[in-house]
Amino acid sequence: MPRFLFGDELGNIKSVQYDPASQETSKSVLKTLHDGTATGRTKGIQKLALNNAGEKSLLSAAHANGAVSTFSLNEDDRLELLHEWKETRIRADQSFIGLAASGGSIFSCTTNGALLMSTLKDDNSGVSHKLAALPSRLCDWRLSHDRQTFAYGGDEVEVSVWDTERAFTSPSESIAMGTPANGGKKRKQSDTLFPGEIWRAKNVQNDFLGLRQPVHNTCLTYISPSTSASQHHLLAGTRLGDMRRYDTRAGRRPIAVFQGIGKIGGVRTVEKGFSEHEAFVSDHGSNVYAIDLRSGNIAYGYKGLSGTASSLAVSPTHLASASIDRYIRIHSVVALPDKVGQHLDKKGTVLERVFVTTIPTVTIWDQEKVTEQVNDDEQEGEDIWEGMKNVGENDDET
Template sequence: MPRFLVGDELGNIKSVGYNPASQEESKTTLKILHDGTVTGRTKAIQKLALNAGEKTLLSAAHANGAVSIFSSNEDDQLELLQEWKETRIKSDQSFIGLAASGSSVFSCTTNGALLMSTLKDDNSGVSHNLAALPSRLCDWRLSHDQQTFAYGGDEVEVSLWDTERAFSRPSESFAKGAPVNGSKKRKQSDTLFLGEIWRAKNVPNDFLGLRQPVHNTCLTYLSPSTSTSQQHLLAGTRLGDMRRYDTRAGRRPVAVFKGVGKVGGIKTVEKGFSEHEAFISDNGSNVYAVDLRNGSISYGYKGLSGTAISLAASPTYLASASIDRYIRIHSVVQLPDKVGQHLDKKGTVLERIFMTTIPTAVVWDQEQDIAPVNEDEQEGEDVWEGMKNVEEGDGKA
């Protein structure tokens, strides 16, 4: 049974389980794992990150600048292990990135305050390592192997960094804009900071010769790579476009998919588990499955009445957290083998759960999904199971 973990505007953390085989009217179960109502909206959850290692740890970034690490006890309740505050964040800023790897938690804010916090082996404390990035960021992601991270924002091009070098460089390097090759003749926009591997270049001017504004609203890594210098990234923009980057193919996008976000630009993007599959939401009430081979919308989900501010994909389902206070469980349809081939069926909303408060973040708990059973195939199997085997010698001459 797939399960998703949800944070809300009051600091609560809940689990939503979906059982497609349930005979009940509702196939979902909702459970409170952590009660955060005692602190109110000052501790609203902005980001969640799960580390499913030997011991599952859940991290949460809150609106008041606090970051928490929880572990699950025998009663399936979350126990607080450690909590600390990001002191560089201001009241009008927020967390735009959170990731967990091993015993370390990475957090990033809109003003570029990057923090790596490592939990001690006995859980008795946390050590911190600070780094500084550009401000006006909108999204930050850590790679699958934690070797690199990427970000983008308002007039901030998509950028790729080496994680280890970002935290080991001198703290003043970013402020001075020190170039990686020591040259002072390069243009400021082309100068890489210490720890920065690659930076995107803006798309060409429009048909009037005017510069196109840079506003990356969200991004994600695509296929995992063993090379830190070669990464495949997908970014959404305020204009509703999606830009696909291959860092070895140049600084400009290898593909630009126009107008994918229909209302107010792309809100969030998540890579699906199938090849060439991504899910996006816009600032209206649209959630789409996109074919990355040509940027076309494979299908959209109907019946949504609010902006989906967070998406979480599992191998068999998609969960969305919406400002209309619903968590929705969506079916996922395998993309065709050939580009442009017709899909026999579309994705649908399987269940929706009213949360009473606005859900702000959702993540998959990384437990193995159970693939949905085809009812027609199941009925056929039942027929065969009801038949008796014919023993040798039972047949009539």
């Protein structure tokens, strides 16, 4: 029974648990874990991050007023506020575009490049902070699986990969001012890496008229764990509706460009699936697609959507989407074929729609592994078959 957590525009944090074996009309259970309606839209939730390391599950939330809260998620589904701090470098017209939790640290990033690493003390007595400054006009920020690196992209900001430790030890003033790392001769920004930056993408070739193509990365994600410190695989969506796949060891330009994925308004969000070669994307219309990363083709889309999916969350068995039409949807996930181009016998569908009274802004999977229970009668039948002897060609016929 997968469970998804989501935040909304009023600061509420809720959970939706989907039980496909339920005999009720609705197979989903909606719970309110944190009531934030008293503060209104000033504390609307923009990002959520969950960390299940250790005995407690820690849930972090980034709010519209620049605050970041950390809660303890108890077994009885109660959220207990542990700490809250304020990102003072964010302005009213800016927002959080990245939030991640790893170990005892919470990382947050804003559209103006204010990067913050907040580390909880072992006895929960306080929080220590480290600041870093990245380029502005960012649209998305992601921490790698092993937290050794992070990546970002934005409006006229190419996809970039940074070393996490070096980002917080290098002088942040030169980054904010756009000064080259060597402090020497002035070079084009595209040719000079910032302190802590280990790789930066290069724009695609000019169009057929010889004109430079604009850079507007709207979202990105790591699509596989890093095999080495110098190799990273990333997938980025653009306002033009294209998906660009990068291998940092294969050069600075994308190794593949999947055109026309975002049908309306470009790509809104992208998430890597649990199956190999699988990713899920949404656009600014009402489209959510499963993408085959081997070919860049749309494997299947979900029908019956009436609002833009602003956030996607993937579990091993299901996909959840938070939509501006005030619905949380639970989708089925279909395994991609073994070979490119093979026909899919079935496609993903919308299994459940849960209406909420306020607009959901972000959703995440609660990371709980679910093992399917085996019916005792079915298990007994399997034992009988396993105990039977196979009849071979050399056996005597009766």
